[in-house]
Amino acid sequence: MKFLNPSFLFALFTIAIPVIIHLFSFRRHKTVYFSHVGFLKDIKKESQKKSRLKQLLMLIARILTIVFLVFAFAQPYISSENSGIAASGEIIGIYIDNSFSMNALSEQGQLLELSRTKAAEIARSYPAGTRFKLFTNDLSPKQQHLLNREEFIRMVSDIRPSAAMTTLSAIHNRFEMQKSLHEKDAAGTLYFISDFQRNITDLENFSGKSVFSYFMPLIPNQVNNLYIDSCWVEVPAHGLNQEETVFVKIKNSSDEDYYNLPLRLFLNDSLKSITNFTVEARSDIVTSLKYKNSSHGIQTGKMEITDYPFTHDNTWYLSYFVEPKLKVLAIYNNSSDSKEGLEYLSALFENDDYVEMETMDILSLQISKLNESNAIFLINPDHFSSGFLNELEVAVNNGASVILFPQLSHSVSVNNQFLSKFGANTVLGADTSKQEISGIDFDNRFFLNVFREKRENAKLPEIAGHLKFSDNVRSSETQLLWFRNDDKALSVMPFRKGKVWVFAFPLNKENGAFAHDILFVPTIYNIALNSLPNQQISHIIGREQSYLLPRNTGADAKSFLKIENQETGESSIPGITVSQEGLRLDLGDFIETAGHYLVKNENKTIASYSFNYNRKESDLRYFSPDELKER
Structure with a gap:
């Protein structure tokens, strides 16, 4: 027998309390005067025997009550060494794919909700005392710790969709490394619960052989997806009254052709340009829009199409700075x-x-x-x-x-x-x-x-x-x-x-x-x-951690800078690193949502960054269960 919380066993020392009560009687005796006690001698002998038995039973009851309470808190369990369910020292890893593609529906419901249910069922199938590790695309620091069953199920219920993407080999190799750190020779079993998109399923990059992997594919309903894959400008430098040409790559991952759909360009919250495009099934096109920079300063814009049910890839955010003077x-x-x-x-x-x-x-x-x-x-x-x-x-x-x-x-x-x-x-x-x-x-x-x-x-x-x-x-x-x-x-x-x-x-x-x-x-x-500095008009969430601040901002290492989501107003104070190139801002894990983020120096906006979701999630091609078996 083993205990999940063995430290509670120290409470067994409290058994001494009822023993002390039993050995020392703290009752006060009251004297009663009788004229003749001869008739009570026989009754006294009989009542003494009953009293001792009663006190002994009370002692045993008190001791058992304490023992049962201590064991309840210590959570005893019997190790299933011979059952084949969880070997001694084994660590169970469960990966839940919480990328945007898991928002798709299947015949049983939403994929992410199904994955949470399956993960909890897997955990309950193992005996108490089994050690678990939870993995998601976020790879957050709290996922480095071992969990008991209750803690694992509680964390699973808190999983939400994330813009982060990671390959299956990154999860497998991470579990392989962390398992060895927790216990050198520990066995490991890793469950993958995912839709197994082709661009993340890189089984050939799995390292090590001490982890046994189970693949649990969730099959989504057939969904068409039309999305903006990328966006760039003809000239990466931007001047006043300069004609801009913006190129947009649009991909069609469905089996349906699309004709004369609108592509809109918004600049500073105003519709700046619009064009129509046609794209055949399973193909992509590059189209362009033209406009002029009529004002100086920070320009925040977005390219936009309309497509359902996946909407996270319908918009591409961009921003740049137009110099007021050269x-x-x-x-x-x-x-x-x-x-x-x-x-x-x-x-x-x-x-x-x-x-x-x-x-x-x-x-x-x-x-x-x-x-x-x-x-x-x-x-x-x-x-x-x-x-x-x-x-x-x-x-x-x-x-x-x-x-x-x-x-x-x-x-x-x-x-x-x-x-x-x-x-x-x-x-x-x-x-x-x-x-x-x-x-x-x-x-x-x-x-x-x-x-x-x-x-x-x-x-x-x-x-x-x-x-x-x-x-x-x-x-x-x-x-x-x-x-x-x-x-x-x-x-x-x-x-x-x-x-x-x-x-x-x-x-x-x-x-x-x-x-x-x-x-x-x-x-x-x-x-x-042509001497205007080149500017990067957009970034991909999670691809970088630090970003160079433009040199025309006037900020230095002593400036009090913060970065703010233009739409929600949510803000964070970035880390600042001084390099020969200038100031670099370390944003850490603050950027989770696509959109415009403004850099402010004492409430004055001095720069902007535009972030977009990784478009690998938009490629809705999956490995079938049969293909996974072959791999």
Whole structure:
């Protein structure tokens, strides 16, 4: 015999209380005077025997009462070592799939409710004292503990649908590891109660052989599901009055064709755009919507279709930030060439309502200005300090663009010091002959809507000498302009979150033909517009734990930040980590519901994140019981 709560057995020491009462009589005797007691002698002998028997029976009754009470609290049970139901030391694991697909109905009722009932029935089939472990998709810390039967059934009744997803191998391997931690050589049995969707049933990844697994499939009724699989934008940077193109991938997992269904785009709670789509059975389509950013600041939107009974995948949330001003920093030096180039840039951006340009001499440069700028023009620099290049690298890494107009008269090493820092093609030498710009990459989005027509023989400006660069095929550099001899005139390459733009010639009066040509304005202005930092418009719940805060928020490690669900108002205080990239917010397990979440600094909204449910749950393909047996 074993006890579920053996500590209560210490209460058996209370048996001493009735024994003490029995040994010591605490009754007070009253004296009664008789004239003659001779007749009472025979009665006294008989009553003494009855009294002793009565007291002995009372003692036994009191002792048994205490013993029964103690045993009731200790919960004794007989180990079923030979019964084959639960071996000695065995741990029983039960996994309940509580993903959204378990909200489907079967002939017996809702799948999640059926799984809760089956789990409780399994637990009751084992004897008292059996140790249980409960697993769900949430994999919460409280599921790491062993439970008795009553605790297990109570936790099962509290299971609710969850956006979290996990594979069956993750559950199996987790149970295998935790079982060994609780008891090294303990046997284990694991029950899987699920609809066994194909995208989570990865039996081939099960590790270890000490766990015996039972699969208990729940078969849902046939359900059609049409859902938004993903959403992205053509350009991940967003400017004021910029035309946005949003692409939406829609999947049809049913055997039915759908015709001319509406797809709606809402932005800041207003219907912004609408289109119709048609999708065939068991296929998918990509459609798009266009609109313009008519206001600056945080933009929260959603794509929406209508489909039943699964509604969690009908909406895709997205958000981004539109800069009210585009900040340009022009860095010059005391040379005449540099000041001449500065005059051309100042004339271009002067009195511009959107682009705000600031000029600074490199000798009096405020380093903090680098991280505050979207585009940084280096106008014919004659030297680079290592400290300046390091700070410039940090700014580009955080999303800024740097644009180099090089000097021709200085040594090759000055320009290569800059180019090597960003992994760009280095300078081999200079071509001092005059060359005409003859090539434009009209197909590149950079020149989209710039020219009314493409003229291959158009008259383009002549440049008085240019640099010649190495040709590294491993570089991700893209040529936008080139000379008649095919040497590059302008190129761009991504560098982490920013971009590096390199001209092959200086900007000065000697190259005034370029500054006065029709090509100058759209080229320089588009460089500024394309210097907006890329933004991630949406996230998947559970895929990440920490998120980078945009650098334009003005928040620091001492700021009191909180994140708030825009719809419900529920809020949480995130953890803050300072990295070279900026501030990262650790949201932990706070995000459970799809929607918009606003980051607030002392009640002022400074950023937003949009979260969506994992679409793997929307793929309603299952393994049949026969297929599970074969696997």
